Amino acid sequence: MKPACGPAPLAKNMSENDVILGIDLGTTFSLVAYADEAGPRVIRDDSGDGRVPSVLSFAPDGRVTIGWEARRHAVENPEHTVYSVKRLMGLGIADLQKEMPFLAFRVVPGQRDTVKIDINGELLTPQEISALILRELRNRAERHFGRQMNKAVITVPAYFDDSQRQATRDAGVLAGLEVVRIVNEPTAAALAYGIGIRRPAAGKGAPMSLPVGDKSKCTGGAPAASPGAADGEVIAVYDLGGGTFDVSLLRLTGDLFEVLSTHGDTHLGGDDFDRCIISMVRREVSQQFGFNIDSPATRQALRTFSEEVKIRLGEQDRATIELDLGEGRRYARTISRGEFEAMIGGLVDRTIASCRQALADAKLPPEAVAQVVLVGGSSRVPLVRRRVEAFFGRKPYMALNPDEVVALGAAVQGQILSGRRTDALLLDVTPLSLGIETLGGAMGKLILRNTRIPCQASEMFTTFVDGQTSVKINVLQGERELAADCRSLATFDLRGIPPMPAGIPKIEVQFLIDANGILNVSARELRSGVETSIQVIPSHGLTRDEVKRIEEESIRFARQDMTAHRLIDLRNQVEFDTHKTEQALALHGHRLSPEQRTALEEGIRVLRDLVKKTDDADKLHRALDEFGKATLDLANLAITEALRGEGGGRTGKEKVRT
Amino acid sequence: MTDVALTAMPAKCNTCEMLAQAPLVCVDCHQLLAHVQGADYFELFGLPRRFDIDASELSRKYLAISRNIHPDKFASAGNEMQSFALRASAAINKAFSVLADAHQRAEYLLERSGGKSAAEDKRVPQDLLARVMMFREEIEEAKASGDRAALDAMRGDVSAQKRRLHEVIAELCARIDGGEASVKDELRMQLNAVKYLDNLLAQL
Numbered sequence: 001m002k003p004a005c006g007p008a009p010l011a012k013n014m015s016e017n018d019v020i021l022g023i024d025l026g027t028t029f030s031l032v033a034y035a036d037e038a039g040p041r042v043i044r045d046d047s048g049d050g051r052v053p054s055v056l057s058f059a060p061d062g063r064v065t066i067g068w069e070a071r072r073h074a075v076e077n078p079e080h081t082v083y084s085v086k087r088l089m090g091l092g093i094a095d096l097q098k099e100m101p102f103l104a105f106r107v108v109p110g111q112r113d114t115v116k117i118d119i120n121g122e123l124l125t126p127q128e129i130s131a132l133i134l135r136e137l138r139n140r141a142e143r144h145f146g147r148q149m150n151k152a153v154i155t156v157p158a159y160f161d162d163s164q165r166q167a168t169r170d171a172g173v174l175a176g177l178e179v180v181r182i183v184n185e186p187t188a189a190a191l192a193y194g195i196g197i198r199r200p201a202a203g204k205g206a207p208m209s210l211p212v213g214d215k216s217k218c219t220g221g222a223p224a225a226s227p228g229a230a231d232g233e234v235i236a237v238y239d240l241g242g243g244t245f246d247v248s249l250l251r252l253t254g255d256l257f258e259v260l261s262t263h264g265d266t267h268l269g270g271d272d273f274d275r276c277i278i279s280m281v282r283r284e285v286s287q288q289f290g291f292n293i294d295s296p297a298t299r300q301a302l303r304t305f306s307e308e309v310k311i312r313l314g315e316q317d318r319a320t321i322e323l324d325l326g327e328g329r330r331y332a333r334t335i336s337r338g339e340f341e342a343m344i345g346g347l348v349d350r351t352i353a354s355c356r357q358a359l360a361d362a363k364l365p366p367e368a369v370a371q372v373v374l375v376g377g378s379s380r381v382p383l384v385r386r387r388v389e390a391f392f393g394r395k396p397y398m399a400l401n402p403d404e405v406v407a408l409g410a411a412v413q414g415q416i417l418s419g420r421r422t423d424a425l426l427l428d429v430t431p432l433s434l435g436i437e438t439l440g441g442a443m444g445k446l447i448l449r450n451t452r453i454p455c456q457a458s459e460m461f462t463t464f465v466d467g468q469t470s471v472k473i474n475v476l477q478g479e480r481e482l483a484a485d486c487r488s489l490a491t492f493d494l495r496g497i498p499p500m501p502a503g504i505p506k507i508e509v510q511f512l513i514d515a516n517g518i519l520n521v522s523a524r525e526l527r528s529g530v531e532t533s534i535q536v537i538p539s540h541g542l543t544r545d546e547v548k549r550i551e552e553e554s555i556r557f558a559r560q561d562m563t564a565h566r567l568i569d570l571r572n573q574v575e576f577d578t579h580k581t582e583q584a585l586a587l588h589g590h591r592l593s594p595e596q597r598t599a600l601e602e603g604i605r606v607l608r609d610l611v612k613k614t615d616d617a618d619k620l621h622r623a624l625d626e627f628g629k630a631t632l633d634l635a636n637l638a639i640t641e642a643l644r645g646e647g648g649g650r651t652g653k654e655k656v657r658t
Numbered sequence: 659m660t661d662v663a664l665t666a667m668p669a670k671c672n673t674c675e676m677l678a679q680a681p682l683v684c685v686d687c688h689q690l691l692a693h694v695q696g697a698d699y700f701e702l703f704g705l706p707r708r709f710d711i712d713a714s715e716l717s718r719k720y721l722a723i724s725r726n727i728h729p730d731k732f733a734s735a736g737n738e739m740q741s742f743a744l745r746a747s748a749a750i751n752k753a754f755s756v757l758a759d760a761h762q763r764a765e766y767l768l769e770r771s772g773g774k775s776a777a778e779d780k781r782v783p784q785d786l787l788a789r790v791m792m793f794r795e796e797i798e799e800a801k802a803s804g805d806r807a808a809l810d811a812m813r814g815d816v817s818a819q820k821r822r823l824h825e826v827i828a829e830l831c832a833r834i835d836g837g838e839a840s841v842k843d844e845l846r847m848q849l850n851a852v853k854y855l856d857n858l859l860a861q862l
Contacts, residue, residue, distance in 0.1 A: 422731075
């Protein structure tokens, strides 16, 4: 055995410009970042905001608006506005029964156990919707770099199962991205935290010249561990986002990031806090006035103002909710922070239970945690902070921007994968046990949760009937004993087994979980040495053929992105937006200050002027974005409009105040 | 191919040295992979093949190897190299997890010396079952009466028994290379016994 190894560069054909983007595809907001020698940074819009709301608005002509613009028009256009699509990724209709009453858009069953979103009769998968968000982020990055960008690291909640990860990766493919890696959000956050408190990347090929705490520890040719104030310290990343919750425990040793354990809930986040308020309002309106408020427009409006109430209660002790439901029927109440906290207490308890489980799996007491890093917008809720602090017995670390840290970490991971940061190493785990359905419907575990990835396991199978040439395997993920209580990832149909008497074939199936946390399966019949072909039928996702078909179709759509078409779209958009704004001004303008009114009128004039003068689509896009932001207050006034007429379509003077 | 390589393995394996020290570039990856996947776990980390190991040395070597073969280091390499890194990493992770855990380490030593698996030989030391039964009853009584002090005491007791078992296991592992069937059988029984104590601890 003579391995011809030398110190040749790892990636020969990698150009200097081969940046791998870091994308945080969030429930509420998505961000795109990149990292260079100066460190990771988020790509922002002209107003300095890195966040793109994960909201899409579909116009009747098929045009799609994404981001702030879509978010603002959500109430006017409730059935054609899609939000929180991350909560639908990799799931079936049965999984979403609790979700449905809160969605203003239509969700229908798709192939096998999947869902589709019905927009004016056009059915889109959650993967396609997510791909549109990814495309928007990609466009933002391309404007920033002035060239094509096609590689990305995309983050997912650590507790995402295989189907949800696959769905995310498929979304990336549909957006024309090469998804170099799927990274767990808390792990990405830890990476940003660990790198951030230490130093920026060493330049390409730069020697690791940093002082080492204790060199004597590093023998056996191990690369020296780099500084790190407290080597080997354990940190907890508590990540509560819009729709998902994760907690991960990591050991940080120099530039080594070892995930010890992770736990979470892929349906627990800020959305659920909002829903507590929504349910309260619905219940009380129904008690007081004897009717239900439940039109799509109301769902959307309630969602918007509940979020505001929640944010307000983070800053002050009480908030007022007033709904004028027409005909003198007025729902009004104040809600105290205490009441709100009582409503969400059970949800926060669930996150703490997850923390306890993660510690138990890592075999650590809470005191062993040297730092608690808070991530995700919902970690701003005061009750969350208090409970986390009480549980771990220490003040959480809050110097990081909880909205941006995941994207920053993803960018650092992109830098590692592009070969430009050679010092850091990330070792992650699989969040859920993997197994197969055995005879009698039990779950036979092959890989336990919190096993370090990549990992593999193999299992022998045989046939039951003479001459049988195929075997079906139901692959499961979960912690329960019965197959029915676990999640079926896919059915693997092993084909091409040479015909033999029953029980004679020895089919070795290898289950390999890669560094993305995604399962790869291969099989071989040992007696004949024949590699069996495997047809994968995903339970909650797209087959390879389906992804390919959608991809081909989307090339058609992609052509529409070409400049000429884009310019036409943008001009139409300007016309539409300015007209809409004029209408809104006429209706609600009196409630704005004279300065605000003048500014908006001026904005309309400037924008119309620009349309006549420029052919620069990017410039127009930015101006439109700016204009959109300026109309925010006016749009909020329009939200209240949506509640008018609830309760039998009667009109009345409406008012929603938070 | 691997069998030959394994039986003739030098005390210090070149491949492992290389894994730990240099980035893997344009090696004959098939040969290397076959080696990593088929290798003796102790050999892989350059550790003496015995039950008592230096845990910090094991994890140091594990990390050194991981730094060189983790798939992150091969993201821009060709498909074959990526696939190699993936499989080699999975094999190294498996080897590490087995050696890092005392029970699995002993099981591994037994397996490599040709001893029986837990499924093949379910016997336990004679007095164990009676002791376990007695413990179970005591646990139930203590739980029923909410006697936390008694539960704590029992937890201490079972843990101490487990420690003693581990001493016995370590001693048996040290003699396993002699190849005596009685040593292997005895080790099998003691390892089975640990499982019973683990179940008790889970109930506590």
